[in-house]
Amino acid sequence: MSESAEGNDEYSHARKLVLRAAKREAALSKADAPVPDGMGSSIGADFSNMTLKPDHIQRPCWACPDGNIYLEAFHDLYTQAYDFLVAISEPVARPEFIHQYKLTPYSLYAAVATNIETESIIGVLERLSKNALPPQVKKFVRDCTSKYGKAKLVLKHNKFYVESEFPEVLRELLRDPTIAQARIQEDVENVDDHGFLTNTKQEEMKENLQMLREPDDDSDDEMEQNDKSKKPTVVVSFQVDGSKVENVKRQAIELDYPLMEEYDFRNDNINPNVPLMDLKPITRIRRYQERSLAKMFGNGRARSGIIVLPCGAGKTLTGVTAAQTIKKSCVCLATNAVSVLQWKHQFQKWTNIPDDRICVFTSDQKDKIHPEACVLVTTYTMISYSGKRSEQSQKIMDQITGKEWGLLLMDEVHVVPAKMFRRVIGSVKAHCRLGLTATLVREDDLISDLNFLIGPKLYEANWMDLTAQGYLANVQCVEVWCPMTGPFMKEYLMATNARLKQLLYVMNPSKLRAVEYLVRFHEERGDKIIVFSDLVYSLKLYAEMLKKPLIYGETPERERQAILGTFRASDMIRTICISKVGDTSIDLPEANVIIQVSSHFGSRRQEAQRLGRILRPKSYTRQDGTNKSTFNAFFYTLVSSDTQEMFYSAKRQQYLIDQGYTFKIVTNLCEKAAEAAVEEGYSYSTPEDDRKLLRTVLQSETDLEKEQRAEDAAIRKNNADGAALADAGTKRSTGATISQMSGGSGMRYREVNSSKKHPLFRKRQRR
């Protein structure tokens, strides 16, 4: 298949770049990080001999030679420093007071891609840093940015141009025979001595470069602006043959000048615009959405890249706005049929797009694609399906592959398995790719590939800032410790089968009681509750106990929509039980309580995604900055104490903890629940109930296996995200390290060998 071959090709290029980047990063972290004596191999480092500037107190951050940057979040210059650091580095942890960032090749690529120059990165970093900028950092920044981002591939007037500010870069590229061959000589006026076309540079938006400016030179701002308009930067370019573009791109990667693609959509008059696709006047874009889009369209052209916004912060609106800015045909990929409908709905809600210009392509619904420009909403699975298709869908598929698209919009881009991703990229020819995600973490290393397959990360919002501003609900995260009842603990300790162990700690009767207690409590308060369980068998039991509707992989689409509809619209249903199909993309703005009964081992992403279900601000969320003082949503994780669950839950929370969330541990809820159970007659209140439950659990092992497999199959069929999760389950045996799989580098429960000797134990001579 030629299309997938092309996808593979691009994929292998991305890998090549990833490897190169990894090499650079390794060189940096090795760059003399002196290990404190007597501590052997450790993650620690001693940089205490760096010189501190005399006026360090006026500067907000420290830059370490290994690329780590620490930022005082309570500093006066925080906002400026934050904007800058997010643009050039990767946030590692952003709690309330001291943030940690890390310079990586990718983050620097992203910085260059948004027109921040090498020297200004170094200059501003030097200005912000409390210590003299270590030479290693300067070298690293220069290394990473010397070649990347210097040349761009621009699609303008439907011709491809290789464009650069630096003529020598173009000359170097042209020294390569493949590229030289692809060049088309033009006979126009504005050529320089080398035969390059000269143009004035597309100025980057003022706003995007604001952070680079000295804080105190606001006064001569205007003058500077005038200077610029008098002497605009000149860019040079040459045209390449459209049919040889792929060769040029590949060759450029070989030369380590990866071409960044920009799409000059305003000057594209071959591809027609989607008519009437304008934002409705009622649509209001929030500041951070605007910032992220400003990064994308910074110089009047569209850049490919990824935008990271927390769940519930309005990713969809950001995507819709991007699509309507470009106004060309657009493919929008979602993870499942439910979210496809949501995307369509959002397009219609925010823009005036005519009904016949937006079409849906799912297994249930196959709209006809408008011959001219249109918006197509579909799932990853539909596009990447490699088996035999029905005649109708094959026809649509052919149309998709045959068409030239303006924008490829990818929702929840972090969940797509690599293989599927390749096929998608091979099938849809788009001039610009935009990925949207809430959690750019994955337990495998696809994330770095995304940097080259889609583009650099353009923007990442800070969860805590958005919460403080009231754009997100302020969630109280609670970890409830449920002691295992005696008989369950006994079986748990004796069980050899991991599945059975898992079932035992999920079905722990004190957990059942705690769930019922919490559900009753919150229903009385008038909250809307989602109960999450990964284990279908237990989900069914919980639903039965609570007498609430449930949704899992095999639930028919119609029934699913009906349940969700009732939940959204009325108070008839206040609680629903959902399996992992509900982790992403199910939009339930009314829900404000999550009770998580069981989960996928140590997946940090799942935890963040689930939290995202209730992050959407509620009608009573205050936007005047006081939001942080009160909690208006609750995220309960029930954990059976003294089981593996404790370990997994610590791993899972790491991502959110790094975003500044705290998990409150509650140990006495189960006692209260047990009391209430007896008083109010819960389904499981007596020891006899517990024993009965244990007997059923022990007998149902085979059922359980079967159901779980059916669930995985069902999910894989129509939900890319689920497939990723299901894949992760099987990957475990072959996959890399356990720590990667279980959620990484958490500090709290880090295992260390205890052979270290504390300096205090050193001996001293008596005087």
Next chain:
Amino acid sequence: MASAASSEEQKVSPSKKRKMKDDDAASKASGVMAYLQTSLSKESLSQLYLDPTRGRYVCRAVLQELPMTSQQVVVRLICCGGSFPRNLVNIWCGKKYWGHKQIMEMVKWAILKQPADDDAAIQLTDEFFQGYKAALHSMDTSPWSPLTPAQVEVMEQEASAVEGKPVKFPAMTQEDLERYTQSQWDAVLHYLVGTPNLDVQPNPAISHFLLETKLMQPDPEYRGDPEEAPLVITRKGYDFMLQDSTQQVWHFVLQYLQSIERQGNEKAVVFKREALLVLLCLSYAKFGECYASAVLSKDGRRIVRDLALFGLLYVKKVGKKSVFYPTRIAMQLVGGAEASSSSKSGKRGGGGGMWSWSSKALDSALAHPYPSDSSHLAIIVQTNFQLCAYTTSELHVSMLGLFCEVQTIRRLPNVVFMAITRDSIKGAFALGIQAHQILRFLEKHVHPKLRDNTTSPIPSNVVDQVYLWDRERHRVEWNEVFMHQCVLDGEFHAVQSYTMEHQAHAWSNAGRNQLFIKFPYAEQVQSFVRKWRAKAAAG
């Protein structure tokens, strides 16, 4: 609010626990007044009251220790000539506030004479009566008056005349003094934790003290002459390190007093009395003022020199005369109980121990961490269990290393990052450090930016987690037991009831006729069993 409701309760338990521990600490309260009350005989107290010039200050200080009602009674009694009928005194106060307990307390202070019976008149002791009368008559607020600028000038001139060159008076600001105390005291602690290459070496007397107080011990693993064995820190020493600095200092002063006591002769008794008087008078001195050593007796001057070893006073010679500055920590020694509660007030005012610097001193230290004053410490604990400490001192790094993961340390020029992990906290527990000590330490040294917060400066999830880790230790309890296998049911019941009666019962399994007996009672129960079996065989 659901979780609030449930979590509120959860919150109670650790904080309750903390409060309990605080009370615990208060009961061990340190300070001159506590020492006077608990360790001095009534006779010695009376002697203090009788001191001609300083007795009145002792009386004042003691009176301030009493509850308000008792203070009232004392003042009225003085106006009434020192004695008044018991039933009338009762009318003054009301039963609720005045009774046997208060009387006995005052008897213990040697303020009241021991009443012969319940109806006897309430009578002040002659010594206290005289001492306090003197206090009422005098208008002085301080036993010593600080040097005036004019006096200073005279001293400078005299000194210059003696030396033959101009002599400058050693002017010290409050910050200078704090820095001085800090560096002296740090030298002690550095020695305790064994920092290599110290700049300030502590006096040999101090290492003697460390050994004496069992904060350090000769290395038990040392092979060779025991006299030569190097010193290592003890468990008590770890505990000591994280204590309130006021308590630490008091610990030393107490040791000092006790070492005087041990000499046992008449001279030592007089000397100790002088020492107590000096300490009491110090509390009336003004911080940042300079006093001439001439105000002291000969013994007093020796005491001042000794106290200067710990950095409690700053002593300087100007020509032939010497002057001294009291430090904040020395003045706080009197009110030891107050200092132990300063974890609460420390949050507000930054008062309390010497490490919680006055915010002005700390701010300037943060701005200029080099080179002179490298002993400031400002800590930020973050919700992700990362600890960030603004310090340049090896000592602080070592101290933080007691409960932070040493392997995660990242040192920057003026700041240190470390992580608090379960292992690291458990390691601290194993050294005998308490959870509340760790948290109090963190709270005390919190970064000034976090001080003005009304909420706790340490994230509540970290606090809870530390207590939970603490609790983990107590989940399994090890008891030595003796298992007794009974042959007959009758025997089982008989032995079971016997063990129950004698609190020897640990656990029993009726199904298998097994009894688990607390080990100390094993023999006793065995002999009972023998008797029972003999009886059963006979019967």
